[in-house]
Structure formats: C-alpha cells, structure tokens
Amino acid sequence: MFKFNRIALVTIAGLTLGAAPGAFAQGQGKKIGLAVANLQAEFFNMIKQSVEAYGKEKGYTVITVDAKGDATTQVNQIQDLIAQKIDALIYIPAGATAAAVPVKAARAAKIPVINVDRQADGAPGDTFIYGQSIPATAELGKWVCEQTKGKGKAVMIHGQRGTTPEVERTKGFTQGLATCGIKVTQQQWTERWSADEGNKFAQDMLQRDPSVNIILGQADGIALGAAQAVKLAKPAQKVWVVGFDGDVGGLKAVQSGSLDATATQQTFTMGRMAVDAVTTILGGKTVPKDQPTDAKVTTKANVEQFLTAHP
Numbered sequence: 001m002f003k004f005n006r007i008a009l010v011t012i013a014g015l016t017l018g019a020a021p022g023a024f025a026q027g028q029g030k031k032i033g034l035a036v037a038n039l040q041a042e043f044f045n046m047i048k049q050s051v052e053a054y055g056k057e058k059g060y061t062v063i064t065v066d067a068k069g070d071a072t073t074q075v076n077q078i079q080d081l082i083a084q085k086i087d088a089l090i091y092i093p094a095g096a097t098a099a100a101v102p103v104k105a106a107r108a109a110k111i112p113v114i115n116v117d118r119q120a121d122g123a124p125g126d127t128f129i130y131g132q133s134i135p136a137t138a139e140l141g142k143w144v145c146e147q148t149k150g151k152g153k154a155v156m157i158h159g160q161r162g163t164t165p166e167v168e169r170t171k172g173f174t175q176g177l178a179t180c181g182i183k184v185t186q187q188q189w190t191e192r193w194s195a196d197e198g199n200k201f202a203q204d205m206l207q208r209d210p211s212v213n214i215i216l217g218q219a220d221g222i223a224l225g226a227a228q229a230v231k232l233a234k235p236a237q238k239v240w241v242v243g244f245d246g247d248v249g250g251l252k253a254v255q256s257g258s259l260d261a262t263a264t265q266q267t268f269t270m271g272r273m274a275v276d277a278v279t280t281i282l283g284g285k286t287v288p289k290d291q292p293t294d295a296k297v298t299t300k301a302n303v304e305q306f307l308t309a310h311p
Helices: 006-016 042-057 071-083 100-108 133-148 164-178 195-208 220-233 248-256 267-282 303-308
Strands: 031-036 061-066 088-091 113-116 127-131 154-158 184-189 214-217 240-242 262-265 290-293 295-298
Touching: 031 042, 031 071, 042 061, 042 220, 042 248, 042 267, 061 071, 071 088, 071 100, 088 100, 088 267, 100 113, 113 267, 127 133, 127 267, 133 164, 133 214, 133 240, 133 262, 133 295, 154 164, 154 195, 154 220, 164 184, 184 195, 195 214, 195 220, 214 220, 220 240, 220 248, 248 262, 248 303, 267 290
Parallel strands: 031 061, 031 088, 088 113, 113 127, 127 290, 154 184, 154 214, 214 240
Antiparallel strands: 262 295
16 A cells, blocks of 8 residues: 655654744745646645645745646746746646746746646756656556456546646556556546546546446546546446545545545645745755655545545
8 A cells, every 4th residue: 555755744743843933034025936727626726725824834925826727828927926026936837838938937037946746848947846646546546456356447537638647647547457457448638637527528438338337537626527427327337436636525525435536645745845945945955856745545444534634
C-alpha cells in the first residue's frame, strides 16, 4: 500500500505547532502572485486556500488570479501580476500549450517561479511541487484488478490532453490494469477536468458498449460525473468507478459509496510547500528542482481519516 512521503508528514506536524517566532516577518512587505488554472476545480481551490492562509501567516500579500481553464487568459493575467511587481509567482498552468510563456516572462523580470501540479515543458520554474501520479494510479489500477478479479472492460476519461497529470495518470492506470490484463477499450479527453464532461463522456461510452464495468476518471470531478451517468444508465452489471485527487467531494462520495475509490493527494501540503519555497528563494537559498509528494489509495475502509484531517 502506498505511503505518504515522510518529509511531507513532518511538515504537516510542524505546522500544527504554530508559526515560529518572527515567521510573519519573513514575507512582510512582499507579494506572491498565485496563478491558478481553474478555480472551478475543488483540487485547485484547496491549493488556493492553503497558499492564501499559510502565506498570510508568513506575512505575504497573496494576489490570486483564475484563468478558468484558458491559457491565453492566464498569460495576460501573469503579465498583469508582473506589472504589479510581485516578488514571486506560484504557477499552475492552465494547459500544456503556452505554459512556458509566463515562466519566461517572470524570469525576464527576475521573479522566481514555483510550479505546482503541472510542469511547464521547455521552461521549468525554480522548483516543481507535485503529486506522484504514476505510482498512485498504478496502485488504483491494481486495486481495480483485485476487485474485478481481472475481468471486464475499462474506459478512461482523461484530463486536459498533454498536461503533466494527464500524461502521468494515463501511464499509471495503464500499468496497473496491465498486471491483470484488463485493457482500456474507450478513451475521451476533457478540457476542464469537470463533472459535466465526465457525465457526458460516460453516458456516450455506456451507450456504445453497455457491458463496460470499469470507469477510470483522472480526477474526482470527472469520476463524480461518470458515477451519475452510471446511476442513470442502470446497467445490469456492477460498474466500478474510481477517481483521483481526494477532493472533499470525492472523499464524501467514497464514504457514501457513489465512488468506489480515489487517491488522496497531499493538497494542502503542496500549497504550504509552495509558500516555503518562495521564502527559501527570496532568502537567497536554493530549493530542489523537484519536490514530489505521495498520494494514497482511498476506499471506504480508510476514507474517514482523510475527511477528518486532509493532508
């Protein structure tokens, strides 16, 4: 079973003890620009809440902008943040295309860039903080194999094509299912990782092949929409629906049985790690290029712990 990264857990434990003396002064008078891909997604909202709360605790002013899934909008927003003379940029790219443009613009203005969840290919930031999607989705795929005894047909509803999580979750789910020989027979790509897209695609997939018994949603929002489609379709067989991220909505759905499983990311921890990276860089020190965090397969058997204290 997948275990959380020890360093991240120590970070959580340390934060519960309260800020160290003088912590507020670390960011006093400094501004962080937080450019989020899409605040309609609960996962990104949780990161936003974490960055804003922890940033305030450290004394920073956090200016948040929401691209609403549009890369061109995000480029313009980040140019505006640079004009506001932010001291650092925490950046979640809205898409794979043009993702490098804001990084290059910030670097030209000598502004450090902390990428979260999605990497900007060709122009990476000072550090990349992310969840390890490949091993976590591989574990989910293996779990599906165990539940279905290796029998059935799987369909996959992807996130936004070409983004870091989409590429890695595709690889991980495929690896996991390969351990028992289950193949993905249909695939669709969403633009916004949303429930309405998951619902529409799942309806179409079930209509094309009513014998489908596994739906892999690359995010909890997608999976929640797919689960609703299954409920309306009333198939003769059990259809296993799994998601990813461990959003509060996804966790509640696992608790109620609407979703069969997800993988809980250390979402709040990633937000705090991003702020800590800003403090380190502005203090003249270096940070690791890659800062991975773990995710844990979450089912009805262990979901309560994450609802009680989300990492």
